[in-house]
Amino acid sequence: MSDKYRADFPLLAEKMNGLPIAYLDNSATTQKPESVIEAVTEYYRRQNANPHRGAYALSVTATDVYENCRERVTKFLNARRSREIIFTRNTTESLNLLAYSYGLPALKSGDEILISIAEHHSNLVPWQMVAARTGAKLNYIYLEKDGNLCRQDIQDKITTKTKIVAVTQVSNVLGLINDVKAIGERAHAVGAVIIVDGAQSVPHMAVDVQQLDCDFLAFSGHKLLSPMGIGVLYGREKLLEAMPPFLMGGDMIEYVAEQHTDYAELPAKFEAGTQNVGGGLTAAIDYLEEVGFDYIAAREKDLLEYALPKLKELDYVELYGCDSRLDNKTGIISFNVRDVHPHDVSTILDAEGVAVRAGHHCAQPLMRYLGQNATCRASFYFYNTKEDIDRFIAGLKKVREVMRLES
Numbered sequence: 001m002s003d004k005y006r007a008d009f010p011l012l013a014e015k016m017n018g019l020p021i022a023y024l025d026n027s028a029t030t031q032k033p034e035s036v037i038e039a040v041t042e043y044y045r046r047q048n049a050n051p052h053r054g055a056y057a058l059s060v061t062a063t064d065v066y067e068n069c070r071e072r073v074t075k076f077l078n079a080r081r082s083r084e085i086i087f088t089r090n091t092t093e094s095l096n097l098l099a100y101s102y103g104l105p106a107l108k109s110g111d112e113i114l115i116s117i118a119e120h121h122s123n124l125v126p127w128q129m130v131a132a133r134t135g136a137k138l139n140y141i142y143l144e145k146d147g148n149l150c151r152q153d154i155q156d157k158i159t160t161k162t163k164i165v166a167v168t169q170v171s172n173v174l175g176l177i178n179d180v181k182a183i184g185e186r187a188h189a190v191g192a193v194i195i196v197d198g199a200q201s202v203p204h205m206a207v208d209v210q211q212l213d214c215d216f217l218a219f220s221g222h223k224l225l226s227p228m229g230i231g232v233l234y235g236r237e238k239l240l241e242a243m244p245p246f247l248m249g250g251d252m253i254e255y256v257a258e259q260h261t262d263y264a265e266l267p268a269k270f271e272a273g274t275q276n277v278g279g280g281l282t283a284a285i286d287y288l289e290e291v292g293f294d295y296i297a298a299r300e301k302d303l304l305e306y307a308l309p310k311l312k313e314l315d316y317v318e319l320y321g322c323d324s325r326l327d328n329k330t331g332i333i334s335f336n337v338r339d340v341h342p343h344d345v346s347t348i349l350d351a352e353g354v355a356v357r358a359g360h361h362c363a364q365p366l367m368r369y370l371g372q373n374a375t376c377r378a379s380f381y382f383y384n385t386k387e388d389i390d391r392f393i394a395g396l397k398k399v400r401e402v403m404r405l406e407s
Helices: 034-047 057-077 091-106 125-134 151-157 180-189 237-242 281-291 293-312 342-351 364-370 386-402
Strands: 085-088 112-116 137-141 162-168 193-197 216-220 231-235 253-256 261-263 317-320 332-337 357-359 375-379
Touching (some): 034 057, 034 281, 057 231, 057 281, 091 162, 112 125, 137 151, 151 180, 162 180, 231 237, 281 293, 293 317, 293 332, 293 386, 332 342, 342 357, 342 375, 342 386
Parallel strands (some): 112 162, 162 193
Antiparallel strands (some): 085 231, 253 261, 357 375
């Protein structure tokens, strides 16, 4: 498979510690193609103004840029109407919005929230807060031996007491794809809503919110080629209409009196203050769809099929979530090098020009469930190459040498 897209990413031509960059931390953030960088530059060079605020031509242009992006995201997710698309800073803010504006008003003592043990803290800590403040109970779906969500837990723990089910579509640690459509069907059968953390899925696969039949879905632009600072919350219009605003201030109001405020209609009700208008999300989606999700999936599978056998040949490397079938896995590999702290592994790889993540990956309950304090994580995207993986494997062998351990 060709590496035809790599040249579109300027940073990948730079060096790290004097060596070409093997960037394998795409789950944290992706690199940006030249077209996105140019779009952001063009906005701030020729179109910059505050949207929705002015009647002059430049402000109208900025408003068009902003609202055209909303239309682009609507089509990208196949939402029913653009009113269902709320712009936030990131997935974390989107999920907090739901916790405060949906969870707190909707839940009471005796109700239950169900999440998985594999959730990122962004889809865990807010629900702990909601449970603590409302008296609701927070329950967990645990894992099968291969790392996939326990089917029996899904069946048994979604009951008539369950009001919210919040799960990631793809684990940021294990890279495994959860069947959120089936989970949603089970949730809807008992009258619960299904909230999907799409941070690790939307950049890697086509996500159709109508086909998934989810009530809410959140993702971050920076994980799919856009700059940082813009995120998306999709929500069913009926649910969003009934929710109170999350942030108060400019642009989310219809009329303000001394003692009372009438809020604006959707989506403005949830978009207080100046947003990241020139964030390049439209250009990022355009580029991503030009590449195509079929290509992205095939590329990641190719890289996984190349990397995993090489890693399994290293008897000092312990893998997590790599026993599942590859068609149920995106390009994420979590691992540890026996007798070496993950931070030391990452530091030594960094000296070899290889960038991987080390730590708890904002998923401490999952780490404890796996019996680990931390892991290393290599995460691929379509611009990665087999040469990147070769350097990664060579770097792991170097770790043993530097730490003076027998291989």
